[in-house]
Amino acid sequence: MVKKTLLTFLYRIKVSFSKIKLKFGIKTGLVKSVIIVPYKGFGSREKIYLIGRVLKDRGIGLSEIGDSRWKNFTKMYKRFMSWEIPKVKVCATLGEDYWVTETDDEGYFEFFINPKQLIQHTSPWISLDLELIDHVLPNQGKVTASASIFIPTKEVEYGIISDIDDTIVPTGATRIWEMLKTTFLGNAHSRIPFEGVSAFYQALEKGADGKENNPMFYVSSSPWNLYDFLTEMMSVHHIPLGPLMLRDLGLSREQFISGSHFDHKLSQVEKIFELVPDIPFILIGDSGQHDPEIYLQVIKDYPGRVKMIYIRHVSEKRRQKVLDIKTEMKSLGVEILLIEDTIIAANHALKKGWIRAEDIQIIINYKNQDEINNS
Structure with a gap:
């Protein structure tokens, strides 16, 4: 009971700190743009699973073979010191169907999708369009992304x-x-x-x-x-x-x-x-x-x-x-x-x-x- 109470207390502090940090970042211009980061999804013709995150764009980019240890450390620091965007709605669109979900306190969103009709595909990979519905920043403009979803074809062996x-x-x-x-x-x-x-x-x-x-x-x-x-x-x-x-x-x-x-x-x-x-x-x-x-x-x-x-x-x-x-x-x-x-x-x-x-x-x-x- 004591452990659960302590956990609840510490988690509330963490969430409150993240909210204050985000408000401060938006107000001071430290947060200039946000991005949807979809992770590769998967499923079948009947159901799809997709997880992703909405974050401040920190512009990490790709690495080079000659990057120094300091540059590598700096990029890794940015990955772990992320700015999460909580409680915002994300819309997923596939053909004429769409679904809406909301990010959690850590900026994560999940879709468990059951399309109205069986998905028709000839390639193992299909695309799902994502758009941030809520406005986080002044003059934000559209925030979109494309998620790749793996759906096995009939030719799969294992x-x-x-x-x-x-x-x-x-x-x-x-x-x-x-x-x-x-x-x-x-x-x-x-x-x-x-x-x-x-x-x-x-x-x-x-x-x-x-x-x-x-x-x-x-x-x-x-x-x-x-x-x-x-x-x-x-x-x-x-x-x-x-x-x-x-x-x-x-x-x-x-x-x-x-x-x-x-x-x-x-x-x-x-x-x-x-x-x-x-x-x-x-x-x-x-x-x-x-x-x-x-x-x-x-x-x-x-x-x-x-x-x-x-x-x-x-x-x-x-x-x-x-x-x-x-x-x-x-x-x-x-x-x-x-x-x-x-x-x-x-x-x-x-x-x-x-x-x-x-x-x-x-x-x-x-x-x-x-x-x-x-x-």
């Missing part, structure tokens, strides 16, 4: 859900100082993926038919503040883009720190399973935190939906735990492969007929080149 930290890129997620240094002093160019990962993910996206229709989803405990950083990193290193499911960190109405790693990732993976029904998934993670435990729970909650699990081995002290989980997964009819090299996973996927034979040599070539570049 979906892929992957962790990011220590699965795609080595970050030292289990070593706090190493992770902070990597995050705040580096940029999209200096965050180097594990060797061969980009080519392997490209092969999975293409699948056995080579058509690049298989949806890629990324679930991480990283904060939403890093969304543009992570999408730029993926683009720079040719990792297939897809919806990223991140989280809000810090004080909330319910918790001092917004949710546990386990609860967040489990809820996001299961949200994907709910909104993208009828297709199996390959799940990819690492042994450093709790990906094997999370994926085990997914198998129990959604029997028959998990096709395969690849776990990058990054923690020797958790090896036995992962092996115990492997035994339990096997009893449930799902295979898990503990790997230290991307080629092992790629060869396994080829053997299963999930990727094309010609893509194996591409993955090997990428891995060899990555090793040369990283040496």
